[in-house]
Amino acid sequence: MRCIAEPAAAPPAVPAEGPAPPPLLRGFRPTDVPAIGAIVAEALREHYDPSLYLSLSSEWPSGFLVAADERDAPIGFLLGVSQVAGEARVLMFAVDRGSRGTGVGTRLMETFLERCRHRGFRRVTLEVRVSNATAIRFYSRFRYSVTDLLRAYYSDGENGYHMAREL
Numbered sequence: 509m510r511c512i513a514e515p516a517a518a519p520p521a522v523p524a525e526g527p528a529p530p531p532l533l534r535g536f537r538p539t540d541v542p543a544i545g546a547i548v549a550e551a552l553r554e555h556y557d558p559s560l561y562l563s564l565s566s567e568w569p570s571g572f573l574v575a576a577d578e579r580d581a582p583i584g585f586l587l588g589v590s591q592v593a594g595e596a597r598v599l600m601f602a603v604d605r606g607s608r609g610t611g612v613g614t615r616l617m618e619t620f621l622e623r624c625r626h627r628g629f630r631r632v633t634l635e636v637r638v639s640n641a642t643a644i645r646f647y648s649r650f651r652y653s654v655t656d657l658l659r660a661y662y663s664d665g666e667n668g669y670h671m672a673r674e675l
């Protein structure tokens with residue numbers, strides 16, 4: 509509820525130059541770790557050692573996609589791994605809060621799926637919190653479906669869904 513003394517919210521500003529340009533997608537660089545760590549902390553509520561990003565990026569460099577703004581700063585990323593023959597797994601996927609709902613995640617996922625096909629993968633899997641309705645809707649739009657319930661999958665005890673799609 510809003511306090512009576514609080515001024516009404518200003519109408520949204522109309523951008524002078526039209527819609528923002530599509531984000532640049534590029535590969536991960538070690539200098540991205542602080543920005544990506546900050547996105548992970550806010551969006552996924554996790555804190556990983558920087559060495560994790562470095563070691564995972566060396567396993568499949570083109571499976572780690574970074575969306576950058578016009579100053580080349582990361583605004584989102586998708587980190588994919590391949591631990592099972594013929595399959596990719598979306599290990600981490602997040603967009604900075606201020607950039608969500610503008611197509612950054614769609615661009616990351618479309619490009620990731622293209623790279624998986626190019627590499628000859630037949631299937632992509634991922635895990636998501638059961639409470640994360642936004643992400644589940646997003647994944648469903650990309651034809652992922654729930655294949656399993658993962659009980660107490662997350663460190664805080666929340667259940668997860670295992671989702672998968674064929675390529």
Ligand SMILES: CC(C)(COP(=O)(O)OP(=O)(O)OC[C@H]1O[C@@H](n2cnc3c(N)ncnc32)[C@H](O)[C@@H]1OP(=O)(O)O)[C@@H](O)C(=O)NCCC(=O)NCCS
Nearest residue numbers: 551601602603608609610611612613614635636643645646
């Ligand atoms: C899931 C997540 C990565 C999606 O990223 P995103 O950049 O917001 O994705 P998009 O903008 O491409 O798509 C989001 C929605 O905005 C809509 N959209 C896409 N382009 C748009 C545009 N230009 N303008 C307005 N809306 C747009 C899409 O239709 C989509 O709707 P949906 O709810 O049906 O999926 C993001 O919500 C996120 O970081 N969430 C927190 C972390 C998280 O949950 N990660 C997944 C963990 S498994």
